[in-house]
Amino acid sequence: MLKKLLLAATMLCFFVPALQAQTEDRPTWMSIHIGHNEYDGDLGNEMLEYEVDTDWSAGIGFHQYLSPSFDFDAILEYGYLDYKNQDDSNPVKADNSFGTKYINANLMLRYKLANGYIFSEDATLQPFLAAGLGVTPYFGGSDNIYEGQSGNDIDSRVGLGIPLAAGFDIRLSEKTKLFLKATYNRTFVDGFDGQADGLGRSTSNVDSNIDNKSHDDFLVTSVGFKFNISPAPDADDDGIPDKEDRCPQTPGPEEFDGCPDTDGDGIPDIDDRCPEVAGEAEFDGCPDTDGDGIPDYEDDCPEVAGEAEFDGCPDTDGDGIPDKDDRCPEVAGEAEFDGCPDTDGDGIPDYEDECPETPGIEANNGCPQVDFDFADVNFAFDRSNIETQFEDELNRLANELMDNTNLKATLRGHADRIGPAQYNLRLSQRRAESVKSYLEGRGVSGDRIFTEGLGESQPKIENANREERRQNRRVEIEVSQL
Numbered sequence: 001m002l003k004k005l006l007l008a009a010t011m012l013c014f015f016v017p018a019l020q021a022q023t024e025d026r027p028t029w030m031s032i033h034i035g036h037n038e039y040d041g042d043l044g045n046e047m048l049e050y051e052v053d054t055d056w057s058a059g060i061g062f063h064q065y066l067s068p069s070f071d072f073d074a075i076l077e078y079g080y081l082d083y084k085n086q087d088d089s090n091p092v093k094a095d096n097s098f099g100t101k102y103i104n105a106n107l108m109l110r111y112k113l114a115n116g117y118i119f120s121e122d123a124t125l126q127p128f129l130a131a132g133l134g135v136t137p138y139f140g141g142s143d144n145i146y147e148g149q150s151g152n153d154i155d156s157r158v159g160l161g162i163p164l165a166a167g168f169d170i171r172l173s174e175k176t177k178l179f180l181k182a183t184y185n186r187t188f189v190d191g192f193d194g195q196a197d198g199l200g201r202s203t204s205n206v207d208s209n210i211d212n213k214s215h216d217d218f219l220v221t222s223v224g225f226k227f228n229i230s231p232a233p234d235a236d237d238d239g240i241p242d243k244e245d246r247c248p249q250t251p252g253p254e255e256f257d258g259c260p261d262t263d264g265d266g267i268p269d270i271d272d273r274c275p276e277v278a279g280e281a282e283f284d285g286c287p288d289t290d291g292d293g294i295p296d297y298e299d300d301c302p303e304v305a306g307e308a309e310f311d312g313c314p315d316t317d318g319d320g321i322p323d324k325d326d327r328c329p330e331v332a333g334e335a336e337f338d339g340c341p342d343t344d345g346d347g348i349p350d351y352e353d354e355c356p357e358t359p360g361i362e363a364n365n366g367c368p369q370v371d372f373d374f375a376d377v378n379f380a381f382d383r384s385n386i387e388t389q390f391e392d393e394l395n396r397l398a399n400e401l402m403d404n405t406n407l408k409a410t411l412r413g414h415a416d417r418i419g420p421a422q423y424n425l426r427l428s429q430r431r432a433e434s435v436k437s438y439l440e441g442r443g444v445s446g447d448r449i450f451t452e453g454l455g456e457s458q459p460k461i462e463n464a465n466r467e468e469r470r471q472n473r474r475v476e477i478e479v480s481q482l
Contacts, residue, residue, distance in 0.1 A: 025230075025233040025242065026065070026174075026175075026228050026230050026233075027064060027065035027230050028062075028063070028064055028065070028228070028229050028230040029062075029063040029064075029177075029226045029227060029228050029229065029230075030060065030061065030062060030063070030226070030227050030229050031060065031061035031062075031063060031179065031224050031225060031226040031227070032058075032059070032060050032061075032224050032225060033058065033059055033060075033061070033179070033181075033222040033223060033224025033225075034056070034057070034058050034222065034223065034224065035056070035057040035058070035059070035077070035079065035220045035221055035222030035223070036055055036056065036057070036220070036221050036222075037055040037056065037057050037079050037080070037081050037218050037219070037220050038055065038218060038219040038220075038221070039055070039081050039082070039083045039193070039216070039217075039218050040216070040217045040218065040219070041083070041190075041192075041193045041195070041211065041213075041216030041217065042093075042190075042193055042195035042196070042210040042211050042213075042216065043083045043085055043093055043096055043097070043098065043193055043195060043210070044083055044085060044093065046083060047219055048219075054080065054082050054099075055079075055080065055081060055082060056079060056080055057077050057078065057079025057080070057104075057220055057222070058077070058078060058079070059075055059076055059077030059078060059079075059104075059222070060075075060076055061073060061074060061075045061076070061224075061226075062074040063110075063226065068112070068115045068116055068121065069111060069112055069115040069117070070109060070110065070111060070112070071109075071110040071112065071128075072107075072108075072109060072110070073106070073107070073108040073109075073110050073130060073132070074105075074106070074107055074108075075104070075105070075106045075108065075163075075183075076103070076104070076105050077103070077104040077105075077106075077220065078101075078102070078103050078104075079101070079102055079104070079220070080099065080100070080101050080102075081099070081100055081101075081102060081192070081193075081218055082097065082098060082099035082100070083097060083098060083193060084097040085097060090210065092195075092210055093210060096194075096195075098141060098142065098192075098193045098194045098195075099141065099142055100138050100139070100140060100141030100142075100192050100193070101138070101139055101140040101141070102136050102137065102138045102139070102192070103136065103137050104134060104135075104136045104161075104185065104220075105134060105135050105136070106132055106133070106134035106161075106163040106183070106185075107132045107133055107134070108130040108131060108132030108163055108165060109130065109131060109132055110128050110129070110130040110165075111128060111129045111130065112126065112127075112128045113126075113127045113128060113129070114126045114127065124170075125168045125169075125170065126168055126169040126170075126171075127166075127167070127168040128165075128166070128167060128168065128169070129165070129166050130163070130164070130165040130166070130183075131162065131163065131164050131165070132162070132163050133160070133161075133162060133163075134160070134161045134162070134163045134185060135158065135159070135160055135161070136158070136159055136160075136161055136185070136187065136189070137156065137157075137158045138156060138157050138158070138159070138189070138192040139156040140156075141156070141192060141194070157189055157191065157192060158189070159187045159188055159189025159192070159215075160187070160188045160189070161185045161186055161187040161188060161189075162185075162186045163183050163184070163185050163186075164183070164184045164186065165181055165182065165183040165184070166181070166182055167179060167180050167181030167182060168180060169226065172225075174228070174243075175227060175228040176225060176226070176227055176228070177225065177226040178223070178224075178225060178226075179223070179224055179225070179226055180222075180223050181221075181222050181223075181224075182219060182220070182221045182222075183219070183220045183221075183222070184217065184219050185217060185218050185219070185220065186215070186217050187215050187216060187217055187218075188214075188215055189215060189216065190213070190214050190215050190216055191216070192216055193216050195210055234248075235248050235249055236248060236249055236250055236251045236252075236258070237251065238251035238252055238253075238258055239254070240252075240254055240257070240258035244257065244258065245257065245258030245259075246258055246259050246268070246270055247259035247260065247268075247269070247270055250269075252268065252269075256268035259271075262275050262276055263275060263276055263277055263278040263279070263285075264278060265278035265279055265280070265285055266281070267279070267281055267284075267285035271284070271285065272284065272285030272286075273285050273286050273297070274286035274287065274296075274297065277296075279295070283295035289302045289303055290302060290303055290304055290305040290306070290312070291305060292305040292306055292307070292312055293308070294306070294308055294311070294312035298311065298312065299311065299312030299313075300312055300313050300322075300324065301313035301314065301322075301323075301324060304323075306322070310322035316329050316330055317329060317330055317331055317332040317333070317339070318332060319332035319333055319334070319339055320335070321333070321335055321338075321339035325338070325339065326338065326339030326340075327339050327340050327351065328340035328341065328350075328351065333349070337349035343356045343357055344356060344357055344358055344359045344360070344366075345359060346359035346360055346361070346366060347362075348360070348362055348365075348366040352365070352366065353365070353366030353367075354366050354367050354406045354481060354482075355367035355368065355404075355406055364481075365481055367404065367406055367481070368404070372478075372479040372480070374393060374396070374397050374477040374479065375390075375393050375477075376460075376471075376474040376475065376476055376477070377390045377393070377394065377431075377435055377474060377475045377477070378390070378470055378471065378473055378474050379431055379473045379474065379475075380470075380473070381416075381418070381469075381470075381473065382419070382427065384427065384430040384431045384433075384434045385434060386434055386435065386438050391438075394435065394438050394439065394442070395442065397409065397439065397477060397479070398438075398439050398442035398443065398444050399442075400479065401439065401444045401448060401479075402442075402443055402444060405448075406481055406482050407448070407479055407480070407481060407482065408448045408449070408450065408479070408480055408481070408482045409439065409444075409448065409449050409450070409477060409478070409479050410450045410451075410452070410477075410478040410479075410480070411432040411435050411436055411449065411450065411451045411452070411475050411476070411477060412432065412451075412452045412453075412454055412475065412476045412478070413427075413428035413429055413430070413431040413432035413433075413451070413452070413453045413454065413474075413475050414428050414431075414454055414455070414456070414458060414459070414460070414472055414473065414474050414475070414476070415427050415428045415431075415455055415456050415472070415473060416456060416459070416463050416469035416470075416472045416473050417456045417459070417463045417469075417472075418463075418469065421455055421456060422455075424455045424456045425453055425454075425455035425456075426453065427453075427455075428453035428454055428455050428456075429451065429452075429453025430453075431453075431473075431474075431475050432451035432452060432453055432475050433451055434475075435451075435475045435477075436449045436451050448482065456472075459472045460472050460474065
């Protein structure tokens with residue numbers, strides 16, 4: 001029966017997936033097994049004779065992972081050993097037999113060949129070798145167990161032994177393995193078969209210790225199953241086994257398969273492009289602060305709703321230039337002027353054009369070219385009234401100022417050197433004020449006219465004669481931008 005089981009288990013090796021070995025993640029296993037025992041002692045050697053039906057055993061085991069190369073095994077086994085001789089040339093062995101029960105406890109260190117050095121840890125078969133120390137009580141023994149023979153009880157005894165094992169494991173599932181194993185128990189006890197020095201049959205020519213050895217041994221060939229009893233590994237202690245945990249190194253709730261949701265937006269961090277800022281699923285967990293349908297990480301203006309063509313920025317004036325690049329965001333303009341208009345089309349943007357509605361030149365700050373050359377207004381000696389001959393020039397000045405409200409006039413009064421200097425200073429101021437009054441009379445706003453009296457300090461020419469002194473009695477006119 002056992003021989004058929006061994007054959008079936010061997011064939012199964014060719015149909016199972018790659019084995020997942022006993023590892024740190026699954027360190028602790030229990031096993032159950034049945035076996036066949038083969039005796040080797042004074043009465044004979046039945047090693048590998050699997051047809052003997054009465055030599056049976058069964059047991060349990062505990063197995064603990066130590067490292068990729070080593071496991072610890074603790075095996076407890078209950079079994080029955082017997083041997084039946086019939087005809088034999090040795091008169092002591094002829095028709096001699098025995099049967100005994102035993103309990104075998106072995107502690108063993110297992111060396112795994114599938115350790116990543118000899119074979120892959122994921123190999124289909126996981127071969128191993130093992131050795132250790134054991135103790136075996138033998139009890140309920142009897143010799144002459146043939147039917148019709150009169151047998152005698154064999155004294156119970158306890159012996160130490162060195163178990164040597166070889167076998168392999170086969171994975172059936174994550175938590176179940178099939179194993180095949182042969183364990184040779186080399187004991188330090190003689191006589192559990194009823195034959196030893198001074199024990200059992202003997203003749204004048206054959207001693208009772210038939211094989212002249214001080215020990216009787218036995219081989220157990222077993223097949224069984226291992227079951228993993230380790231708690232499922234949970235590296236982050238979140239209550240979700242690592243194999244079911246999408247984030248096995250970071251604690252998280254079950255609803256997110258063990259992954260955290262740091263920002264609490266219902267999207268686990270592992271799927272969240274913005275794990276520390278609450279967002280929306282349609283944007284991979286990122287926010288759209290301004291609600292324009294463009295996630296903040298793609299939005300150049302994340303706090304102001306805008307358009308996709310402008311990377312999420314608005315274009316308030318609709319001129320095709322986003323507000324962030326538009327110097328005049330509320331007035332439609334042109335790209336060459338940073339989004340600002342040039343109302344009069346003179347190539348000077350309105351923000352630099354002092355005459356934005358009238359084409360002008362750059363030299364005049366966008367205003368039309370104006371003839372700023374006005375003749376001096378001269379005065380009679382000790383007079384400040386305007387002579388008729390200067391009215392045409394002053395009228396031309398008034399018209400220019402009325403037509404160009406961005407212009408101002410500065411009037412500087414002068415006097416000749418006749419008379420006290422302080423008197424001449426006051427006289428020069430009156431002359432400048434007289435010209436201002438004339439211009440105001442022509443409709444020019446007084447706040448665009450500025451006067452200054454300089455007295456006799458800046459003569460135009462020498463004061464040598466009457467004509468030169470008349471030219472020095474003057475008001476100079478300067479027109480400029482406000």
